Amino acid sequence: MTAENKPKLLVLVGPTAVGKTRLSIEIAKAYSCEVISGDSMQVYREMDIGTAKITQDEMRGVPHHLIDVLKPDEPFSVALFQEACRRLIPEVTSRGHLPFIVGGTGLYVESVCYEFQFSEAGSDEEFRQAQVKYAEEFGVQALHDKLAQIDPASAAKLHPNDQRRVIRALEIHHLTGITMSAQLEGQTKQSPYDLCLIGLTMDRQLLYNRIEERIDAMIEQGLVQEVESLLNKGYTPDLVSMQGLGYKEIVEHLVDGVPLDQAIVKLKRDTRHFAKRQLSWFRHMKEIHWVDCTDGNFSKNLADIHAIIAGKFGASLEYNTKH
Template identity: 65%
Template sequence: MTTKERHKVLVLLGPTAVGKTRLSLELAAAYNAEIISGDSMQVYRGMDIGTAKITPAEMMGIPHHLIDIHDPQDPYSAAEFQEQGSRLIEEISSRGKLPFIVGGTGLYIESLCYGFQFSEAVADEAFRKEQDQFAEEHGALALHARLEAVDPVSAAKLHPNDRRRIIRALEIHHQTNTTLSASHAAQKKESPYDLCLIGLTMDRKILYKRIEDRIDSMLADGLVAEVKGLLENGYSRSLVSMQGLGYKEIAAYLAGELTLEEAVILLKRDTRRFAKRQLSWFRHMKEIEWIDVEGEQNFSENFSKIRAIIAGKFLSGLEYTSEQYN
């Protein structure tokens, strides 16, 4: 493709609880966009409260893609997201609409925006079983330490409970004698798209308070019942989906391993740490235009700032359809 032929793609990213959803809806309405979810957990059906999934009633009639496309027992990967996202960008663009990626899963969003080539290392089931057994016998931290020994950069980005991705990183090193982080660093950061990347951030203390308030709201909305229902429907705690934040902690409570208070304290702590890792990932994406958001009272101002960024990047050929914020 020549530069003129590249599809325009708008991206809104940032850590959990920073306020992406409302802004994404207003932007999608304003720029005739369809939203592609860039969240690795919202693909799972029945996992709604713990993933802060937007409801159909909240979508304002705006098409949302890659939400509720898998049952919890089906693993989902960055490579699958990239393939599906690439196809959706083509389809949305062909309809004369703007593809709009919204989310907080760094690897997924970056792989789609820049057309990452994923490792050719094939699945080694015997190696995976060996690592899985090691984790069962010695614990998640011991498995994480194995990765830290050979690929400290990747280890720093992965939570010790993210067993599947830790084993995959070890598998890549085992088969290729190169690290996952080196593979990512070697990727060409040239996008096949005409990108406008906008990142949302805020004061860390305010963000952490929003995270804790969101978790309290999730509990009030029935998070415990949601996790209990998933377990009763036969979804094992060992599934990748059930290792997600909110699910593994509440499952541990339901198994009698933690009190509810202990589970909530752990969930809030791990979610704060997750938000920190999200920001660290995004910070190395040099093309992001960052907006420091402080709360709902500044929504119109933040919206105007984003509008100006979009105008400067690629307003030509886009019709701004709303006069609401003029």
């Protein structure tokens, strides 16, 4: 299938706090886009502050999908994300709009861009439970170290707190003898879409400063109260959603008595590490056009993005200068 016959798909990725949200709205207004959130946490209702979720006002009328669609105790996975995008992208295209994935969950975004086929390895519940017990006895870092020994590439992309995915990577190797990273490397990397991939980056120290400022703002906006409300509604700390950045650390403060200032220091450190892993993931995606946002010149960054889109999609997209 030639690019002319493939449906168009615009994608904007980058690490947390790099400035995707504000730029995405300008782009969406310019090209009549509907945004599909490529974030594994923003699907959850009542988890707004800790996920830096876009507000209705910030959307400025741009349709957004896969935000606030699940309760915090409902499952969400890369396979479910893929399935949703396979439905949404043709729907958005049929309305005469441009599908636009915006987010920082690398595996989720890449799985749609290149239609990854995930392991049919099945599952081994006994093995999973053994890994859970191992983590309970020796700690999540020790479990992560097990993965690092057999699959360092996958371990580098997964935080020790992400116990569910760490166990799944161990399970895939246990069942198939092939590492998860080797399976992903074996994917064809042929996209079913006429794909325009844009990545945002900036000076590492500046990004870290922005992350710390964002977390300070989250605390001021009521992150502790948000997590407390979730706990009071019966959402337990072991849920995948409650293991997310910003939630696990505050749970440790509220439930385990970790002093708030220590929890915040840990959250800032973990988020910096997360951003580093995000950048590592995106840097191996060969087709990304990078835009460096270090200078903070929003108009220039936006102009660079318009040039990339024009170069990829050409005159087949109208740029609405009256947005």
